[in-house]
Amino acid sequence: MLEIKNLHARIAxxxxxxxxxxxxxxxxxxxxxxxxxxxxxxSTLSYILSGRSDYEVTEGExxxxxxxxxxxxxxxxxxxxxxxxxxxxxxxxxxxxxxxLKVAMNEQRKARxxxxxxxxxxxxxxxxxxxxxxxxMDMLKRPLNVGFSGGEKKRAxxxxxxxxxxxxxxxxxxxxxxxxDALKIVADGVNALKSPxxxxxxITHYQRLLDYIVPDSVHVLYxxxxxxxxxxxxxxxxxxxxxxxxxxxxx
Amino acid sequence: MxxxxxxxxxxxxxxxxxxxxxxxxDLPGNGAVASARDRLLxxxxxxxxxTRRIEAWHYTDLKTLLRAVPTETSTxxxxxxxxxxxxxxxxxVLQGKIDTKASVEGVVVGAFADMLREGTxxxxxxxxxxxDAIGRINGSFVRDGYxxxxxxxxxxxxxxxxxxxxxxxxxxxxxxxxxxxxxxATVIERHAATGDGAAFVSSVSDISIGDGADVTxxxxxxxxxxxxxxxxxxxxxxxxxxxxxxxxxxxxxxxxQELRIDVAGENAELTLRGVNLLxxxxxxxxxxxxxxxxxNTSSTEVFRNVVFDRARGVFQGxxxxxxxxxxxDAKMSCNTLLLSDDADFSAKPELEIFADDVxxxxxxxxxxxxxxxxYYLMARGIPENKARAMLVNAxxxxxxxxxxxxQLVEALEGIISAWLxxxx
Ligand SMILES: Nc1ncnc2c1ncn2[C@@H]1O[C@H](COP(=O)(O)OP(=O)(O)OP(=O)(O)O)[C@@H](O)[C@H]1O
Ligand SMILES: [Mg+2]
Numbered sequence: 001m002l003e004i005k006n007l008h009a010r011i012a013x014x015x016x017x018x019x020x021x022x023x024x025x026x027x028x029x030x031x032x033x034x035x036x037x038x039x040x041x042x043s044t045l046s047y048i049l050s051g052r053s054d055y056e057v058t059e060g061e062x063x064x065x066x067x068x069x070x071x072x073x074x075x076x077x078x079x080x081x082x083x084x085x086x087x088x089x090x091x092x093x094x095x096x097x098x099x100x101l102k103v104a105m106n107e108q109r110k111a112r113x114x115x116x117x118x119x120x121x122x123x124x125x126x127x128x129x130x131x132x133x134x135x136x137m138d139m140l141k142r143p144l145n146v147g148f149s150g151g152e153k154k155r156a157x158x159x160x161x162x163x164x165x166x167x168x169x170x171x172x173x174x175x176x177x178x179x180x181d182a183l184k185i186v187a188d189g190v191n192a193l194k195s196p197x198x199x200x201x202x203i204t205h206y207q208r209l210l211d212y213i214v215p216d217s218v219h220v221l222y223x224x225x226x227x228x229x230x231x232x233x234x235x236x237x238x239x240x241x242x243x244x245x246x247x248x249x250x251x
Numbered sequence: 252m253x254x255x256x257x258x259x260x261x262x263x264x265x266x267x268x269x270x271x272x273x274x275x276x277d278l279p280g281n282g283a284v285a286s287a288r289d290r291l292l293x294x295x296x297x298x299x300x301x302t303r304r305i306e307a308w309h310y311t312d313l314k315t316l317l318r319a320v321p322t323e324t325s326t327x328x329x330x331x332x333x334x335x336x337x338x339x340x341x342x343x344v345l346q347g348k349i350d351t352k353a354s355v356e357g358v359v360v361g362a363f364a365d366m367l368r369e370g371t372x373x374x375x376x377x378x379x380x381x382x383d384a385i386g387r388i389n390g391s392f393v394r395d396g397y398x399x400x401x402x403x404x405x406x407x408x409x410x411x412x413x414x415x416x417x418x419x420x421x422x423x424x425x426x427x428x429x430x431x432x433x434x435x436a437t438v439i440e441r442h443a444a445t446g447d448g449a450a451f452v453s454s455v456s457d458i459s460i461g462d463g464a465d466v467t468x469x470x471x472x473x474x475x476x477x478x479x480x481x482x483x484x485x486x487x488x489x490x491x492x493x494x495x496x497x498x499x500x501x502x503x504x505x506x507x508q509e510l511r512i513d514v515a516g517e518n519a520e521l522t523l524r525g526v527n528l529l530x531x532x533x534x535x536x537x538x539x540x541x542x543x544x545x546x547n548t549s550s551t552e553v554f555r556n557v558v559f560d561r562a563r564g565v566f567q568g569x570x571x572x573x574x575x576x577x578x579x580d581a582k583m584s585c586n587t588l589l590l591s592d593d594a595d596f597s598a599k600p601e602l603e604i605f606a607d608d609v610x611x612x613x614x615x616x617x618x619x620x621x622x623x624x625x626y627y628l629m630a631r632g633i634p635e636n637k638a639r640a641m642l643v644n645a646x647x648x649x650x651x652x653x654x655x656x657x658q659l660v661e662a663l664e665g666i667i668s669a670w671l672x673x674x675x
Contacts, residue, residue, distance in 0.1 A: 052626055
């Protein structure tokens with residue numbers, strides 16, 4: 001589903017290279033975990049997948065369902081099914097959450113040539129997903145993410161994911177800021193979306209999330225490259241020993 | 252005022268003087284009114300229209316910007332429009348003339364033309380200060396308007412809508428309104444054009460808010476693409492009174508809206524809000540002069556501007572705090588979204604504080620749409636155009652949402668989104 005080949009990318013503004021020859025393949029149905037020390041480029045990779053214009057790809061290729069997505073803007077990628085749950089969701093004052101959800105769902109449907117949702121159908125879906133994620137509907141009456149607690153923001157991201165039904169889900173440290181109960185609820189939400197034609201990339205620092213969302217593969221990102229890949233045992237090894245050995249071996 | 256040497260009259264100045272001479276004997280008013288008008292017009296002749304050399308008009312050089320003044324008045328038949336809030340009583344002013352039979356339950360309604368004829372209007376036909384060009388023009392030419400009195404303790408259930416609509420030509424109106432002690436009311440002052448004919452509009456609302464009254468006043472300016480709109484609202488706020496003033500500019504070619512407010516009673520609370528939607532090749536100026544004259548009063552001022560195309564906007568906000576107006580609490584902000592390279596906005600917030608125990612502040616920002624916001628919306632599949640429109644809308648809608656009346660909020664949101672669809 002996703003093939004990243006020898007990807008090099010830099011910050012558009014100052015030319016600093018962050019991703020330096022990264023290779024990664026994620027198959028349909030797979031859950032891939034990406035781990036790595038702070039500042040290694042995990043969030044940057046997720047932004048590049050989503051098409052954020054602050055980064056420039058200078059070399060390499062990103063193939064999604066066999067096609068390059070490098071020329072597509074974030075909205076086009078989203079309507080093709082790429083979803084990024086942000087590490088730090090932004091607050092947007094003045095944009096009502098419900099209105100935002102409705103516009104997002106309907107714009108994606110329009111882009112795919114599907115009928116727009118009626119208002120009752122839209123509300124039904126939001127209520128259903130919100131209930132599963134234990135999100136209070138009152139929270140959704142507020143402007144988008146404004147005044148949401150850290151955990152509420154993360155839950156709201158998963159709510160969006162549940163409503164938009166993406167094909168490739170990228171979760172950037174969705175576990176940080178969540179209490180233990182919320183972690184379980186959010187993990188259930190992610191697992192509920194698991195299907196043979198969907199893939200999930202989970203960026204995390206902790207094994208705890210991977211106890212709930214069990215990965216098929218684990219990749220270590222360091223200085224803009226994947227320096228080691230393995231199965232779920234690799235995450236346990238990292239949890240026990242830290243990154244030093246792996247970084248040492250790769251150097 | 253600076254001394255002018257042999258002012259050369261601009262085309263607009265000549266046209267105004269000609270129009271005044273041509274309407275001799277036709278402008279309503281008794282002797283006292285006629286001499287008040289003559290004095291104002293003499294001032295206009297001597298001083299001319301204000302230029303950028305006059306500080307209060309520095310960003311709006313009326314003499315240069317006002318190219319022409321229409322002389323023909325539209326004869327098109329104009330009908331009142333449906334009110335913003337369903338069920339609102341409408342006081343229509345069609346082509347500058349009021350409906351003399353109009354009445355509103357619970358409100359004493361009179362005609363300004365009668366005040367002119369009786370001469371009771373004469374003292375009010377004066378300027379606030381030497382730079383008051385709007386007072387001068389309006390006082391010279393004003394013909395009609397509603398005189399409203401909301402009695403003490405009265406409470407109006409639905410907003411009252413003054414609907415000034417024209418089809419071009421010159422329109423000069425004045426609305427003296429008094430809100431009795433402890434009354435509660437919402438008034439919408441709507442200015443709009445129906446036809447294509449260029450108009451030159453001056454309108455002065457002269458408002459007194461009694462002690463303990465709770466007043467919401469909403470000015471909606473939707474003049475036509477070739478229209479000049481010179482608006483002025485003078486407000487005196489009594490003790491323990493609450494004033495919410497909202498101004499939306501969403502039209503006009505050359506617009507100056509002055510807000511002249513005197514806080515005259517202790518514990519008065521003011522909420523002043525403005526939204527300027529600017530596009531095309533237009534010039535819009537909102538000038539606020541707010542005087543906190545007595546102790547223990549508070550005000551917040553928030554103005555939001557979005558500027559497209561080659562539009563130019565101006566906000567001048569002056570807050571004056573008198574020597575004994577201790578414990579004044581005033582906060583002013585002016586935020587602008589510039590959405591094109593040719594768009595321009597000048598903000599000039601000023602504080603003039605003589606009291607020493609006050610909390611006053613102001614801030615002005617000019618920005619483009621926040622890229623992080625745009626990216627977030629797009630990352631959810633919302634195409635760039637649509638995402639931009641949502642963010643512009645959010646920037647101004649926030650202000651409107653502060654109004655309590657839900658139907659009114661909806662109506663104003665409707666104006667904003669309709670404007671954005673047309674201009675964004
Ligand atoms: N727009 C930017 N401007 C400047 N520096 C940037 C920018 N984006 C990323 N960086 C830098 O690139 C490096 C990688 O950042 P990134 O956020 O991708 O790390 P990360 O692996 O997600 O770290 P963490 O585990 O702390 O979330 C960091 O050194 C960061 O400071
Ligand atoms: Mg990160």
